[in-house]
Amino acid sequence: MEKNVLFPQVGGFLHGGDYNPDQWLDRPDILEEDLRLMKKAGVNCVTLGVFSWVMYEPEEGRFNFDWLAGIMDRLYAEGIYTILATPSAAHPAWLDAAYPSAVRAGRDGRRCRHGGRVNTCWSSPEFREKVKIVDRKLAERFGSHPGLLLWHIANELGGECFCPLCARRFREYLARRFEGDIGKLNRAWWTTFWGHCYSDFSQVEPPYSDGESSIPGLLVEWKRFTTWNIVDFVKTEIAVFKERTPQIPVTMNFMSFSEKLDYRAAAKELSLVSWDSYPAFHNDRETLYDTMAETAFYHAVIRSLKPEKPYLLMECTPSVVHGMSYNKQKRPGVHRLACLQAVACGSDSVLYFQWRKNRGGCEQHHGAVVDHLGTADTRIFREVSQVGETLSRLSRAAGTVTCARTAMLVDWDNRWALNEGHLAGKETKEYVRTCMTIWKEFFRHGVEMNVVSSEADLSGYRIAVAPMMYMLRPGTAANLKRFVENGGQLLATYMTGYVDEHQLCYLGGFPGDGLSQLFGVISEELDTLYPSDRNRIRFEDGTEWEVFDYAEVLRVGTAEVQGVYAEDYYKGGAAVTCNPFGKGKAWYAAARVAPEEMWTLFEKMLGECGIPARRLPQGVEYHQRLGEEGTYDFYLNWTTEPRAVETGPGRELLTGRSAGEGAWELEPYGAAVVLRETPRGGAPDPRIATDANGWKQE
Ligand code: GLA
Ligand code: ZN
Numbered sequence: 001m002e003k004n005v006l007f008p009q010v011g012g013f014l015h016g017g018d019y020n021p022d023q024w025l026d027r028p029d030i031l032e033e034d035l036r037l038m039k040k041a042g043v044n045c046v047t048l049g050v051f052s053w054v055m056y057e058p059e060e061g062r063f064n065f066d067w068l069a070g071i072m073d074r075l076y077a078e079g080i081y082t083i084l085a086t087p088s089a090a091h092p093a094w095l096d097a098a099y100p101s102a103v104r105a106g107r108d109g110r111r112c113r114h115g116g117r118v119n120t121c122w123s124s125p126e127f128r129e130k131v132k133i134v135d136r137k138l139a140e141r142f143g144s145h146p147g148l149l150l151w152h153i154a155n156e157l158g159g160e161c162f163c164p165l166c167a168r169r170f171r172e173y174l175a176r177r178f179e180g181d182i183g184k185l186n187r188a189w190w191t192t193f194w195g196h197c198y199s200d201f202s203q204v205e206p207p208y209s210d211g212e213s214s215i216p217g218l219l220v221e222w223k224r225f226t227t228w229n230i231v232d233f234v235k236t237e238i239a240v241f242k243e244r245t246p247q248i249p250v251t252m253n254f255m256s257f258s259e260k261l262d263y264r265a266a267a268k269e270l271s272l273v274s275w276d277s278y279p280a281f282h283n284d285r286e287t288l289y290d291t292m293a294e295t296a297f298y299h300a301v302i303r304s305l306k307p308e309k310p311y312l313l314m315e316c317t318p319s320v321v322h323g324m325s326y327n328k329q330k331r332p333g334v335h336r337l338a339c340l341q342a343v344a345c346g347s348d349s350v351l352y353f354q355w356r357k358n359r360g361g362c363e364q365h366h367g368a369v370v371d372h373l374g375t376a377d378t379r380i381f382r383e384v385s386q387v388g389e390t391l392s393r394l395s396r397a398a399g400t401v402t403c404a405r406t407a408m409l410v411d412w413d414n415r416w417a418l419n420e421g422h423l424a425g426k427e428t429k430e431y432v433r434t435c436m437t438i439w440k441e442f443f444r445h446g447v448e449m450n451v452v453s454s455e456a457d458l459s460g461y462r463i464a465v466a467p468m469m470y471m472l473r474p475g476t477a478a479n480l481k482r483f484v485e486n487g488g489q490l491l492a493t494y495m496t497g498y499v500d501e502h503q504l505c506y507l508g509g510f511p512g513d514g515l516s517q518l519f520g521v522i523s524e525e526l527d528t529l530y531p532s533d534r535n536r537i538r539f540e541d542g543t544e545w546e547v548f549d550y551a552e553v554l555r556v557g558t559a560e561v562q563g564v565y566a567e568d569y570y571k572g573g574a575a576v577t578c579n580p581f582g583k584g585k586a587w588y589a590a591a592r593v594a595p596e597e598m599w600t601l602f603e604k605m606l607g608e609c610g611i612p613a614r615r616l617p618q619g620v621e622y623h624q625r626l627g628e629e630g631t632y633d634f635y636l637n638w639t640t641e642p643r644a645v646e647t648g649p650g651r652e653l654l655t656g657r658s659a660g661e662g663a664w665e666l667e668p669y670g671a672a673v674v675l676r677e678t679p680r681g682g683a684p685d686p687r688i689a690t691d692a693n694g695w696k697q698e
Helices: 028-040 066-077 093-098 125-142 164-177 182-188 216-244 263-267 288-303 334-345 379-393 412-420 431-444 476-485 515-519 595-609
Strands: 014-018 045-048 081-085 148-153 250-254 274-276 312-315 349-352 406-409 449-452 463-466 489-493 521-528 535-539 544-556 560-565 574-581 584-589 591-593 620-627 630-637 643-646 663-666 671-677
Touching: 014 312, 014 379, 028 066, 045 066, 045 349, 066 081, 066 125, 125 216, 148 216, 164 216, 216 250, 216 263, 216 412, 250 263, 250 312, 274 288, 288 334, 288 431, 288 449, 288 620, 334 349, 334 379, 334 620, 334 630, 334 671, 349 379, 406 431, 412 431, 431 449, 431 595, 463 476, 463 595, 476 489, 476 515, 476 574, 476 584, 489 515, 489 595, 515 521, 515 574, 515 584, 521 574, 535 574, 535 591, 544 560, 544 574, 544 595, 584 595, 591 595, 620 643, 630 663, 663 671
Parallel strands: 014 045, 014 349, 045 081, 081 148, 148 250, 250 274, 274 312, 312 349, 406 449, 406 463, 463 489, 489 584
Antiparallel strands: 521 544, 535 544, 535 560, 544 591, 560 574, 574 584, 620 630, 630 671, 643 663
16 A cells, blocks of 8 residues: 655655745845745745736736746755645736626625635636636646646635626526426425415525525525535636646645535545644633644544545644734744644645735734744744754655544535524534534544545444434435444434425424434424523433533434433433444434533443544543554643653654653653554554545454
8 A cells, every 4th residue: 555645756744835925026135035044944845826816917918927937946946845826816906997797796795896815706707717817827837847746726715706697607506406497496495485486597596685585495505506606616727727737736725614615525626635724822711722622623624525645734823823803822832733733633734824924914913934023033933943843753654644433424514504594592503513522522532533424435434423413415314324234333413304405304203314213213302401401311320411502302213212311391201312223323312411421422332343542641632644654643732731641662753762661751732753663574554455435444
């Protein structure tokens, strides 16, 4: 099994980030200094051109790439590679003035004015045409540059457009989806309610702020359409490169877990995925460990888009973010630890926004490697250089991947449906937070968990957790049944299987689409509790879990009752059940409880599947990457106290020392990376045997 090294020419992890020399072209001294400092900081890769359209094309049809060519050549001569962005995130002013259709319209239908970035109408044919032209020029000029690693499409794409053209494309999209039959749309959207029936597709409108917002099927379809339209736009950009530079991979930089774009649809078009991470370090509402657990969840979301290969951390800040409510400095050592976290989770890069702070512009105070002070003699620069050095010590691990045998099923459709749905509590649904806190319970015990679609091939996983899977798309129920039948353990919760893909409620009992047979229960009522309400679930061994926010009243069929409610009119009624099904088990937790309380259940599931959990000291994070040469165990200490971990024998790569019999002391904000080599001639870890869909079951 070959490693999946993304960029063999680099030979290790990428370190560097967004470089915007276009702002300094009149300062050759600064550009020279940049090169010197990049070498000093261990930078081997920069991202160029993210917002450079107007520099490439100062007026329509007049192009100038010479400045970029000069810089790319100089960088390459110094051993620094380039990720080259397409400039479509930054409309030139001349373009928006000449082609007003390029600018998006807001929910009120009013066209926005020129300004900001990604202020784009995805449908505008004029804009698409202009983008294609500049992309073609870039591909022609730089496609065979030896320093070019990767195309980077636009920047953090997302957002809706409500212009007349997008409205028309929405109607066309609907006509295709409902096979030209308006009757199908009416039935799927249950438009007889409130007498909302359409007699023609031309009557359907996007959900304008002063228009239609009372048809759940329409609301979710508009979200799907927006993703479809953004991806359609991205495809027109990618097509240019597929044709002209098929040897160069393509990526997009996602945000943490944006609601605005279904990343899975976009990822299908990309060679590899990447994202931009900006946690609120040292905030006053949670521990740093908790903040970073959330960040680890986002890493898992991105990694799981293409679990068979590494992904890239495209942006992070070397010091402060700008523009959040508070912009606190990372304490000494925390930057390195956050970078190691990215690598531990499966990233093959640490890239920053940005290399040098701009003098003006709205991000002039956002942290950069080189400050306005302009020297290498700063704490931030030293910490960045230390990251460069750290990454080079770990370079063997580049191209290795993580192995998760547990999965969380999380869908954008479901998120949209729950957000738009008129049910339960307005404040307490909190789908993503609910997923994240359950995920964190596995994380806390060192169990790697991917975040995948309910339609994904689950054959490589032993455990699947599906929180609040309110909407079931076609095929989901069959997929879940197959998973359990083949020996998987599935856990679902309250609010599972209420509606189909059009937001039509299932008849004959929730969870619908035949899933009540899988779980052996029917959910008869959903009780939404006020924030101060509590109930309890009691288990036979005397354990109790505290219930808050949601409690479903169950009618039990074939399932075995594990725990019952202790109070209220459903006292004694089933709250946690388990239904053996085929070779596996389908668990149902009918009420919301703190995930820490559920650990006993998770531990049981893991134990039955032979997946080890770890006893980690409080505040310590653990991950593993696997390669044919062995396993890399990462231990990260997010506390200001030393922490002792049991690593097992191996070589600790940050210090180069042997881990001896396997006890290691982590310094405050310290880390250890222990390589356990596959014995020469020995078989590599069986989990290395992958197929295209991810990890094969052992
Ligand atoms: C985002 C963007 C960057 C920059 C940073 C910092 O991630 O992609 O262009 O704006 O945030 O704010
Ligand atoms: Zn539009």
